[in-house]
Amino acid sequence: AQSVTQPDIHITVSEGASLELRCNYSYGATPYLFWYVQSPGQGLQLLLKYFSGDTLVQGIKGFEAEFKRSQSSFNLRKPSVHWSDAAEYFCAVPTGGGNKLTFGTGTQLKVEL
Amino acid sequence: DAGVTQSPTHLIKTRGQHVTLRCSPISGHKSVSWYQQVLGQGPQFIFQYYEKEERGRGNFPDRFSARQFPNYSSELNVNALLLGDSALYLCASSLSRGPQEQFFGPGTRLTVL
Numbered sequence: 277a278q279s280v281t282q283p284d285i286h287i288t289v290s291e292g293a294s295l296e297l298r299c300n301y302s303y304g305a306t307p308y309l310f311w312y313v314q315s316p317g318q319g320l321q322l323l324l325k326y327f328s329g330d331t332l333v334q335g336i337k338g339f340e341a342e343f344k345r346s347q348s349s350f351n352l353r354k355p356s357v358h359w360s361d362a363a364e365y366f367c368a369v370p371t372g373g374g375n376k377l378t379f380g381t382g383t384q385l386k387v388e389l
Numbered sequence: 390d391a392g393v394t395q396s397p398t399h400l401i402k403t404r405g406q407h408v409t410l411r412c413s414p415i416s417g418h419k420s421v422s423w424y425q426q427v428l429g430q431g432p433q434f435i436f437q438y439y440e441k442e443e444r445g446r447g448n449f450p451d452r453f454s455a456r457q458f459p460n461y462s463s464e465l466n467v468n469a470l471l472l473g474d475s476a477l478y479l480c481a482s483s484l485s486r487g488p489q490e491q492f493f494g495p496g497t498r499l500t501v502l
Contacts, residue, residue: 308488319393319479320432320493366431370488374445375420377481377491379431 278303278371280350282380290388291359297352297383299341299367309350310368310377311341320366326350337361362387391416393482393494401500402470410465410497414482420444421463422491423455424479432479438463439486467499475501 281300289295301307308327312320324335331343341352352365367380394413402408414421420439424432437445438457452468461482467474477498481491 310490312493317498319495320481322490322492325490368431372434372445374437374439374486375422375483375488375491376434376437376445376447377422377424377432378434382431 277378278307278369279378280309280367280369280380282365282367282383284383285381286384286386288386288388289357292356295352295354295357295361295385297365297367297385299350299352299380300348301350301367301369302348303369306345308370309341309343311335311339311350311352312366312368312379313337314364314366314382316363323352323365357385357387359387359389361385393480393492395478395480395494395497397497398495399498399500401502403502404470404472406470406501407466407468408470408499410467410478410480410499411462412465412480412482412494413462414480415492418482418484418492419461420483420486421457421461422481422483423463423465424481425449426477426479426496428476435465437486444486470501472501475499 311323368377371378422437423435426432434447436455441457457463477496479496480494483491
């Protein structure tokens with residue numbers, strides 16, 4: 277079954293530093309892939325999506341992600357982190373034929389000032 | 390444009406009671422999905438409804454049920470509440486049935502005592 281793995285449960289970076297959050301997928305064909313962000317007590321906001329085509333995807337809030345088939349990865353990156361980026365980040369893949377999303381376990385990002 | 394709305398925001402129930410959660414999708418969206426997010430975990434898929442019919446169901450007991458109305462809003466019902474049902478319940482809407490980006494509401498925080 278299709279799934280995603282987020283190996284890092286917690287990550288701490290300093291404000292202004294670069295960020296990379298890892299996501300590995302398990303899927304035979306080219307998957308659709310999503311990154312969502314969740315602030316404390318809030319719903320999920322879509323950061324970016326990959327369906328096909330250009331493997332470098334630009335999203336909102338200065339985030340980007342690169343689809344690498346050879347590594348089965350879809351890592352999220354940001355060149356310079358802001359304190360407001362502190363949140364939980366989820367990678368997700370549609371499974372089951374409809375638009376059911378299967379989420380990773382999430383990565384909690386802490387930003388040190 | 391209004392995003393996905395959910396009501397109520399918070400809810401406290403006791404074991405054995407019944408609860409109804411409500412969701413209004415983005416205007417023009419015909420698909421509504423429900424997710425349960427237990428503290429510290431990623432969201433887990435419960436149901437998808439499209440054009441008022443159930444199109445997908447996750448691994449949840451029959452105590453969980455849902456429906457979609459002609460205006461595409463949706464209700465999630467949970468009977469015989471257990472302590473383990475305490476979670477954030479998220480509703481997501483999308484334009485159609487297949488794999489695509491979904492837009493999430495702020496969620497309903499259910500506490501079962």
